[in-house]
Every structure is written in C-alpha cells, then in structure tokens.
Amino acid sequence: MNQDVTDFINAVKEPWQAELCSRLRATVHETIPDFQERMQYKKPHFLNDGKYAAVISTSKEAVSFTIFNTSSLKVPEGLFDGPPERKTMKLRKDQQVDFELLSSLLRQAAATLT
Secondary structure, eight states: OHHHHHHHHHSSSHHHHHHHHHHHEEEEEHHHHHEEEEEEEEEEEEETTTTEEEEEEESSSEEEEEEETTTSOOOTTTTSSSSEEEEEEETTTOOOOOHHHHHHHHHHHTTTTT
C-alpha cells in the first residue's frame, strides 16, 4: 500500500467519504493482481502494467470512481458518465454501491491493459 494514498484517505474530512474511498481502494486491491497505486494530480491512481486502471477523487458532495479502458465494455446506462474510453461513477452519501459490478467492470477493463 502506498502511504501517500493512505494519507489522502485519512485526510478526507467527511467520514462517509473516507469510508467509501477505503472501500473503493479495497475493491481495486481485490480485483487487480499486481497493480500499482500512487498519488498523481492530488488523487489516488491505480495502474496495471503502468497504465491507468482507476482513480478515486472527492468533491464536496461526492466520491468519484473512474475506470479507464472501458471502450469495449457494456456499461449500465445511467450509472456512469464520460467518454467511451473512461467511465466515472459519482457516489453520494447514503447511495447504495454495487461493488460487485464495479469489480467486474474493473477486472474486464484492466485485463486488456496487460
């Protein structure tokens, strides 16, 4: 685990956002073997074979989780925003999160990065 990413999560002011960031990070850890994580542009980035796989960012009202390399994936309508090559889900307080779906999409997207 990258200490800078840990420090980022620990510095998140809203407890629900910090908890969600931790859960998203854990999802990446469980989904992508041998990934790398680092802080870049003041956000936790997760890489597979040196290529972007996912990123977590926070705003005042949401936590965003972006999955890269999604052009060939079937992404559920209405859950994600963004161009075909990367999809972002904005997660708000008390919103139910389908971590199995995120893990499945992340696994599929990361598999083609190697």
